[in-house]
Amino acid sequence: MMKMKMLLLLGLCCSDQTEGREHHSVCDVSPALVLSGVVGASELAFIKEPIDVIAVRDRPLMLDCQVEGEGPISITWRRNSVPVATGVRATVLGNGTLLIRNFSKRRESNETDAGEYDCAAQNRYGMLISRKARVLLASLPKFLSHPESVAVDEGGVARVTCQVNGIPEANITWQRDRLPLSTEDPRYTLLPNGVLQITGVRRTDSGLFRCVASNIANTRYSHEAQLSVTVAGFRIYREPVILSGPQNLTINVHQTAILECIATGNPRPIVSWSRLDGRSIGVEGIQVLGTGNLMISDATLQHSGVYVCSANRPGSRSRRTALGRLVVQVPSSPSFFTKVLNQTAMQVYWELPSKPGTLEGFRLEYHGVSNPGVQGQETFPGHINTHTISHLEPAAVYEIQLVAFNGNGDGLANRRLVSLAEGRNTAAAGQTCNCDQSDGSTSTMLVGIHSGLACVLCCLLFILLGYRRSLFCRKEVSWEAPPTLNAVRGAKGHTPESIELSQRCDSTPPPVMVMVEPTPPIQPGNTG
Template sequence: NARHGPVFTQEPSDSIFPMSSGDKLVFINCKAKGNPPPHYWKVDGRDIDSGSDQSYSLVEGNLLINNPHFINHGGVYQCITTNAFGTIVSREAKVQFALQNFSQKLRNTVTVREGQAVVLLCGPPPHYGIKYSWVFNGNRSFLQQDARRFISQRTGNLYVAKVEATDAGNYTCVVRNMMTNATVFSSPTPVVVRVMGEYEPKIEVQFPDTLYVSKGSSVKLECFALGSPVPSISWRRADGNPLPGKIKINHSTGDLEIPYFRPEDAGVYECVAENSRGKNVARGQLIFQVEHLQWTQILKDAHMAIDANLQWECKAIGKPKPRYRWLKNGQERVHVEAGRLTISTIRLSDSGMYQCVAENEYGSLYASAELKVVGMMLLWKLLLLQSLMGCLA
């Protein structure tokens, strides 16, 4: 029989399922010790009933998804395990699908004046880990980016700063799965061109107002402006300091890349778009962040007497500063102040498995401990036994 609450030895992790691989199964791992009965699972906070939903099944507590579908089975999964001493929940695992087909619905004609700007929307299918390109009039080669044309690798949209008469035709968005090289094509978007004059730059693509970057990573800032004449793009730091010497600027697309990010690279960066009609500036702040959340204080199992008072505290570091939640037997717990959980006048019903969760937008950490509530006499016997065991050791 188990003498302690359950403890995870393996928790589920984020997974990407390449839909074009031909596989028909997704396997999500979860293992625990502490003699618990089989696990059960949640997806997006809802219990999974493998008895009524034939697409889910359990294999020694691990979750198997049969014939997965990106709408029905994409989401955040969590494993739950329990025994006589309580319940704990695993970390959350995101299941994503790499690429679907475009809708083949016909796209509306876009009418634009010569010299004006235009944005063509890609409207990609559900995806992960992809590269965007565009094809013009069914040509075998992809449309080339230059000072006038830009393809965002964040949205897939095609931006043309100044339309010319030769731009009239059909445009097709192409999405390639970087994992499997599978490629899908959108329906063509027809573009009709009419005549117009000059106007000042308008920055249409820009980087976020605030961006957290981890040490050693590479960060790419996109900036593209519409306008006539075609605007030039330049970069600067808002504090007047020179740009880091290691930066790479792609003069054809206007992208700025900072490799091997360090604390001294943090700050406010500005993109300047300029032509003979005027100037426009976009800015955003790069903030150096601790790469991962890390515990600095975690929990220990506790044996407490009835009517005693308990205060548990957990602490983690990370940027942005983590928030804290507490769970008892897998359920949300109230009366929590930051990373501290206080229970006054303990009762037998307070026994169970407790978990502290530290989280920010970049991840989460789970720490667990067991609270055993016993009578005062039994507590003295346990403490005495522990003391004797310590002396023998």
Template sequence: MQSPVFSKQPGSIVYPLDAVEKNREVMFSCEAQGKPPTLYRWKLNGTVISVKSGGSHYSLSGGNLRISHLNKDHDAGTYQCLASNSFGTIVSREASLTFAYLENFKTHRRNSVSVREGQGVVLLCGPPPHSGDLMFSWIFNEYPSFVKQDHRRFVSQETGNLYIAKVESSDVGNYTCVVTNTVTKTRVQGPPTPLVLRSDGVMGEYEPKIEVQFPELVHGAKGSTMKLECFALGNPVPSISWRRVDSAPFARKVDTRKVSGVLEIPYFQQEDAATYECVAENSRGLNTVKGKLSFYAPPHLIEKPEDIQKSIDDSLVWECKATGKPKPSYRWMKNGENLESTEERVQVANGALSISRLTLADVGMYQCVAGNKHGEVYSNAELRVIAVAPDFGLNQLRSQTLVKEGGDVLIECKPRMSPWGVISWRKTAEPLRESNR
């Protein structure tokens, strides 16, 4: 006999809608060990899914959930697997289903952009409706002539816009934004934007004007690669440099030789959290922009509850602790539902669950859930509460006790039993009653 324990849990899925398929379908994995055999249910956004056999939109294969004829309006959301047997129910971690797509640009023409030679310019991309990460590039005049990025030209991977710090006569021509969805691998091109030179003279020198800047606060996940963009227009072409405001040196993992318009920090850690400053400078002056990189980490359990067996009327204390930033909060579940007891004997505080005066109704599967805004982690434990008939096996009465006549004697009676029962005494065959003697 075994309570349910997950051996496979679902993972999040990003489905590329541009895939050419007659029957679009996905499958979420779920498998649990248990005796009696485990039964499965699934929830979408907290509501149990109705799974019917044969040709249904939802179907089960073991514990796995297959979703056929996908519809992004109805099927996108958060899924959870519930595994049950006679010992109780456990719920899996959350797994999301999202859809990646990239629509076409609207095909209307774009107006030409007219600038003086020596002036800076920004050409807007304006990507079409999409879901999923995008990658941007620009074609100059005709494919396959792409704009090469250097100290004078920059393509933002945040906005898709093309920035030319100082326009030269060789820059005149048509510019076309190319957008690639990194999930669906599809690519679309925008309408060309003509860049022309004005005939009323050349732009004089001017100090840097930072057009690409990172937010004042950027949240970085533990272990991720952080990229901060910074680029300025100016004449002469500004140089871009970076520094930490706390004057600490950059970690070795930051390749300062590559740093120009993008500061890249791989494998982001707590010590990389700081305020960073981008400095754009030329002979006419300098300009700066600052932003803070903050560190976050999803919860990680460091102390988990263990399966336990208790007697009726005993007390239970389960500890649950997790690391994470921000500091995780805790909730407890019983048999797949949030534990919201109105009884004083059931208390949850700082992750610990305590239950006093246990009853058979407390039996079941419990889960501690530690979460912050970056995720949740689950830990399972089974509580068994047993009733025990009176048993003197561990504390038998002594067969003979020697006492002094007129003295006092204490004969202990300590049977093992659950719940605690009524104890009575007999002398030979006669019941004993309390007296004042």
């Protein structure tokens, strides 16, 4: 009986939400998370959760979901929030792993097995839902651009390029006359974006060039482009010309930036780099690829700026320049909130960036305030925004820290304190209530007792005010002032102030009128 009363009080707490106000409490989560009222040895905890993966068409795919807790434990899977049908194509193994025997995409209906997968583990104490794992279909579409034929003077510079987008990113190599191009020749420079540069062109370099893009999905060959080498009896003087200058580039902290600059002329121009603001480029992490490409490794915020590529004719002041802006950015501090599941577990949620690709992932750290020895750290890819922390010290206070990072670079940290003793997040925005239904929880019993006393006092107060209504009326109260009160007047024709309390119920009772009679002013000489 006591347990039923406690659950009723908790239910009232959860249902007492003000309309139009945002709340971040345990009551707001899905029923699966609300059922997570497990403690001690019965607590469900993930050993392995599904992770992001790129699947290959017509090949098997396995997603892990291993849980510990009191049995029996049932494991179910969802894709894009829809239950995964088990049968011939998909089955759940004994350890909870989802096996898709032939990952497919049907062209005629455009249906695919790709999507966001999560698993749910449930026993008689409650349910836990894993993080969402993004499953992408490996692909390698057609080339966006093909190399074009070019004629170059002997001793000059040649540049050919191709472009393709793949999942995962394709590896690009080059062939000449259908044979792999030797990368040991220092005259050949292969940039990661599919650019091939050849300096000091020789007659033996002529031929048909094509690029080869490959990943786990496929291998594609571009169209062939003819490189012709013109042999002149004598070399003609040519002014420096920049064939391709640096492009505007935005990268993350500690990533690598490659600014292209390739120039031609006779005599061969000398390529140099500088910053438009006059600051020194420095030497640490700086490298020149080929004859003029600038590579900045382990980029920092100080590397942001406008870079100037100059092609200088030897022995003169004649030169050509090209500009490119480099922006190095740091992830902003992500906002997050927590939901206490029980006395030893909590779930953390955080916001994803509005612009995908601005960060690589998140790092979640936690440690006990009174017992710093209880601590942990987890790292997640950039599209994950939830994690369940379990096996915590019962009824303890923890500091949670969330950091977004680019490669090895960290953004600003966001910290919050969470108390497991009260069953609520003390730092989360919005009103919260203790809605975890943990059996044997002392804090829950205290909340129930205090809530019961408060209910008794409220009932007495309503009885004294003549409040009569059904117990199961909707808790939607509106305070309204009647437009006129002609029927109620004071002793000398003065209309008293009044407030009408009307409550919308299935059976509307007579309104309760609270009369506030103003005290007439004291006239001089009427004190007797």
